[in-house]
Amino acid sequence: xxxxxxxxxxxxxxxxxxxxxxxxxxxxxxxxxxxxxxxxxxxxxxxxxxxxxxxxxxxxxxxxxxxxxxxxxxxxxxxxxxxxxxxxxxxxxxxxx
Numbered sequence: 260x261x262x263x264x265x266x267x268x269x270x271x272x273x274x275x276x277x278x279x280x281x282x283x284x285x286x287x288x289x290x291x292x293x294x295x296x297x298x299x300x301x302x303x304x305x306x307x308x309x310x311x312x313x314x315x316x317x318x319x320x321x322x323x324x325x326x327x328x329x330x331x332x333x334x335x336x337x338x339x340x341x342x343x344x345x346x347x348x349x350x351x352x353x354x355x356x
Contacts, residue, residue, distance in 0.1 A: 289333055
């Protein structure tokens with residue numbers, strides 16, 4: 260694995276741009292849901308790390324993690340519908356230029 264850091268925000272913006280170019284409504288709405296789930300997880304992780312969490316927060320974290328995993332699988336499935344690696348493949352191709 261390389262030491263180069265991955266800019267996830269830049270990658271997400273590029274994937275959205277590629278999906279918009281294809282007018283892929285289903286991918287876009289699913290990806291936006293995934294981004295919301297990641298924001299929720301980030302907020303809950305902060306509470307857990309600082310010890311300011313309740314049992315309900317831990318349950319919400321576990322439930323959101325499970326939902327985010329399912330959403331990620333759906334995104335992978337949606338992305339694999341396209342030849343040449345789908346949206347992620349297009350992003351990788353542009354990045355290498």
